[in-house]
Amino acid sequence: MSEPAAQSAAAPSPFPAIADYAFLSNCHTGALVAPDGSVDWLCVPRFDSPSVFAALLDRQAGSFRLAPFGAIVPNSRTYEPGTNTLVTTWNTRGGWVVVRDALTMGPRTGEDRVTPYTRPPADDGADHMLVRTVQCIEGQVEIELYCEPVFEYGRTSAAWTLSGDDGRSADAVAGDQKIRLQSSIRLGIEGDSVRGRHTLSTGEEMYCSLSWADGLVSPVTIDDANARMTATTRFWRTWIGRARIPDHRWRSLIMRSALVIKGLTYLPTGATVAALTTSLPETPGGERNWDYRYSWMRDSTFTLQALHWLNLDWEANEFMEFVADLKPNDDGALQIMYGIDGRRDLTESTRDDLSGYAGARPVRIGNGAFDQRQNDVFGAVLGSILLHTRRSQRLPRRLWPIVQSQAECAARVWHEPDQGIWEARGAPQHYVSSKLMSWVALDRAARLAEIRGAPDLTKKWQAIANEIRADILDRGLTEKGVLRQHYDTDALDASTLLAGIVGFLPANDERLRNSVLAIADNLSEQGFVLRYRTEETDDGLSGKEGTFLICSFWLVSALTIIGEVQRARDLMERLLRIASPLGLYAEEFDVDTGRHLGNFPQAFTHLALIEAASRIVYSERLEEFT
Numbered sequence: 117m118s119e120p121a122a123q124s125a126a127a128p129s130p131f132p133a134i135a136d137y138a139f140l141s142n143c144h145t146g147a148l149v150a151p152d153g154s155v156d157w158l159c160v161p162r163f164d165s166p167s168v169f170a171a172l173l174d175r176q177a178g179s180f181r182l183a184p185f186g187a188i189v190p191n192s193r194t195y196e197p198g199t200n201t202l203v204t205t206w207n208t209r210g211g212w213v214v215v216r217d218a219l220t221m222g223p224r225t226g227e228d229r230v231t232p233y234t235r236p237p238a239d240d241g242a243d244h245m246l247v248r249t250v251q252c253i254e255g256q257v258e259i260e261l262y263c264e265p266v267f268e269y270g271r272t273s274a275a276w277t278l279s280g281d282d283g284r285s286a287d288a289v290a291g292d293q294k295i296r297l298q299s300s301i302r303l304g305i306e307g308d309s310v311r312g313r314h315t316l317s318t319g320e321e322m323y324c325s326l327s328w329a330d331g332l333v334s335p336v337t338i339d340d341a342n343a344r345m346t347a348t349t350r351f352w353r354t355w356i357g358r359a360r361i362p363d364h365r366w367r368s369l370i371m372r373s374a375l376v377i378k379g380l381t382y383l384p385t386g387a388t389v390a391a392l393t394t395s396l397p398e399t400p401g402g403e404r405n406w407d408y409r410y411s412w413m414r415d416s417t418f419t420l421q422a423l424h425w426l427n428l429d430w431e432a433n434e435f436m437e438f439v440a441d442l443k444p445n446d447d448g449a450l451q452i453m454y455g456i457d458g459r460r461d462l463t464e465s466t467r468d469d470l471s472g473y474a475g476a477r478p479v480r481i482g483n484g485a486f487d488q489r490q491n492d493v494f495g496a497v498l499g500s501i502l503l504h505t506r507r508s509q510r511l512p513r514r515l516w517p518i519v520q521s522q523a524e525c526a527a528r529v530w531h532e533p534d535q536g537i538w539e540a541r542g543a544p545q546h547y548v549s550s551k552l553m554s555w556v557a558l559d560r561a562a563r564l565a566e567i568r569g570a571p572d573l574t575k576k577w578q579a580i581a582n583e584i585r586a587d588i589l590d591r592g593l594t595e596k597g598v599l600r601q602h603y604d605t606d607a608l609d610a611s612t613l614l615a616g617i618v619g620f621l622p623a624n625d626e627r628l629r630n631s632v633l634a635i636a637d638n639l640s641e642q643g644f645v646l647r648y649r650t651e652e653t654d655d656g657l658s659g660k661e662g663t664f665l666i667c668s669f670w671l672v673s674a675l676t677i678i679g680e681v682q683r684a685r686d687l688m689e690r691l692l693r694i695a696s697p698l699g700l701y702a703e704e705f706d707v708d709t710g711r712h713l714g715n716f717p718q719a720f721t722h723l724a725l726i727e728a729a730s731r732i733v734y735s736e737r738l739e740e741f742t
C-alpha cells in the first residue's frame with residue numbers, strides 16, 4: 117500500500133505544518149520551534165501557564181526567531197542524540213552555521229561551572245531559561261535575532277528596557293511576569309520587540325538566552341551558555357541511559373518517544389501533561405480544539421505503563437506520590453484529570469481574540485471535561501498501582517486507601533452510563549470500554565487485596581469483577597460476536613481494542629479475534645484506525661476527525677496479541693514512516709493530506725508506540741527461541 121505523502125503540499129499557509137515543529141522541554145514547560153528558527157509556543161514558568169510566545173495560535177501572539185538573516189529553510193534539523201536539544205544546520209550563500217536550542221537543565225559541576233552561578237529557589241534541575249547558541253562552521257553568516265513576546269496568550273505586549281550598560285541585556289515586564297533576554301551581541305529595542313544582528317566568521321560563536329526565573333539569572337558568556345548546553349545533554353543522556361531499549365531497527369523512534377514522554381512530565385510533582393499545546397485542531401479549521409496541558413488519570417497511568425516496558429520505573433514513584441496527594445470528589449472518586457499541581461478546577465474558557473491555528477476556533481484554555489464522569493478512570497489508576505506494586509515488590513502504605521476508595525467507586529458506578537474514554541460531549545452511554553476498565557478496576561483491586569493480605573476484600577472485589585465480565589459478554593457483543601461501542605449500538609469503537617491489551621479476553625478467544633479484525637477491516641482509513649465513525653456517534657461535536665494514532669498503535673498491539681504478528685509489523689512500519697521529521701507525533705493523522713492533526717506532541721501516541729513496538733519485539737525474540 118502506498119503511503120500518504122507526509123506533510124503533502126497544502127495551500128500556502130502562514131502556519132507551519134504541526135509536524136514540522138520541534139519540541140523542547142525542561143520538565144517544567146516546553147517550547148515548539150518552527151523550521152525557520154522561530155519559537156512559536158512557550159508558556160512560562162509551567163506547561164499550563166499563560167503563553168509568552170503563541171504564534172502557533174495566532175501569528176500576532178508572539179515569537180522569538182534566531183536564524184541567518186533572510187534564510188527560511190534550514191539545511192537539516194535533528195536532535196542531539198539522546199536529548200531534547202535541537203540542532204539546526206543552516207547553509208547560506210555566505211557559509212554554514214549550527215544553531216542549538218534547549219530549555220536548559222541539569223546540575224553544573226566542575227568544569228561546567230564557568231561563571232558564578234546561583235541556583236533558582238526550589239532547585240530541581242531546570243534553569244528556567246531558553247538558551248540558543250550559534251556556531252559558524254564555515255564562511256561568514258549574518259545572524260538575525262528577533263524577539264517579540266506577547267504575554268497572556270497574545271494579550272499584553274512587552275515593555276522592554278535595556279538592563280545592562282553594555283546593550284547586551286533587555287528586560288520586559290508584564291504584570292507579575294518578568295523576562296530577561298541576554299546575548300553576546302548588542303541588542304536594540306524596537307517598539308514591542310528586541311532585535312539584533314551580527315555576522316559570524318568561521319569558528320566564531322554567539323548565544324542568546326531568555327530567562328524567567330526569579331532573579332532572572334542568565335548566562336553571561338558563551339562559555340557559560342555552552343556549559344548549560346553540556347549539562348542539559350548530560351541530564352537527558354543520564355535519564356535515557358537508564359532505559360532498556362531493545363537493540364532493534366526501531367530503537368531511535370522508541371527512544372524519541374521516551375524522551376517526549378519524559379519531556380511532558382512536570383518534574384516537581386511527577387504529573388504528565390497529555391500534550392504540550394492547547395487547541396491545535398483535530399479537524400482543520402474546525403471546533404475540535406482542546407487544552408491538553410493537564411494531567412489525565414488515564415493518559416498518565418498509560419504513560420507509566422509504557423515506561424515500565426522500557427524498565428523506566430522511577431517515574432512511577434513520583435506519579436504515585438502525586439496520586440496519593442490528590443483530593444477526590446465528595447463521593448471519593450478521583451477526578452478524571454487534574455492540574456499538574458493537583459489543581460481540581462480546570463474550568464474552560466475560549467479566547468475569541470485569537471485566530472486559532474490556521475483559523476481553527478475556538479482556542480480553549482481549561483478543559484470542560486474535567487468534571488465529567490468517566491468510569492474507566494478507576495481501572496486506569498488501579499491497573500497502574502498493581503503494576504507499580506509488582507515492579508517495586510511493595511504496595512506503598514499511602515496507596516492502600518486509594519485502592520479501597522477507587523475500587524468501591526468502581527463497584528458503585530460501573531453499571532451506570534458515562535461519557536466514555538473519548539470524553540464525548542453527547543448523552544451518557546453504556547460504553548463497553550468503560551465497563552472493560554471497570555472490570556480492570558475490580559480485578560486489579562482484588563489482586564492488590566491479596567498482596568495486602570485482605571482475603572475478604574479479594575473475594576468481594578473478584579465477585580464484582582466476575583459480574584461486570586458477565587454483563588459485558590452478555591450486552592457488549594453484537595450478533596456477530598464483535599465488541600460494540602456501547603450497549604445500544606452495533607457501531608465499532610477502537611477503545612474496545614483494550615479487551616486484549618488489559619487481558620479481559622485471552623489471546624485465543626474468538627470474540628477477541630473477531631473484534632480486533634472488525635476494527636482493522638471496518639474502522640480504518642488506509643489501514644489507520646478511527647476511534648469511531650463520527651457519523652455513527654453522538655459526540656456532541658461537528659466535523660470529521662482524522663485517524664486516531666493511539667488507536668492505530670493499539671491495533672498493532674492487539675494484532676500481535678491475537679497472533680497476527682506480520683500484519684502488526686506491517687502496520688507498525690507504516691506508522692513509523694509517518695512520524696514527523698524529528699520523530700514526533702500529534703494525536704491524529706489525516707490520511708488524505710498526510711498531515712498530523714491535534715495537539716502536539718501527544719503523550720497518548722508516543723506511549724502507545726512504545727507498547728506496540730515492545731510487544732512486537734518481544735514476540736520476535738520469542739519466535740527466535742521457539
Ligand SMILES: OC[C@H]1O[C@H](O[C@H]2O[C@H](CO)[C@@H](O)[C@H](O)[C@H]2O)[C@H](O)[C@@H](O)[C@@H]1O
Binds near residue numbers: 390408412540541
Ligand atoms: O473528543 C472530545 C474530547 O477530546 C479530548 O479528549 C481526548 O484527549 C484526552 C487527553 O489526551 C484523552 O484522555 C481523551 O481520551 C481524548 O478523547 C478533550 O480533552 C475533551 O475535552 C473533549 O471532550
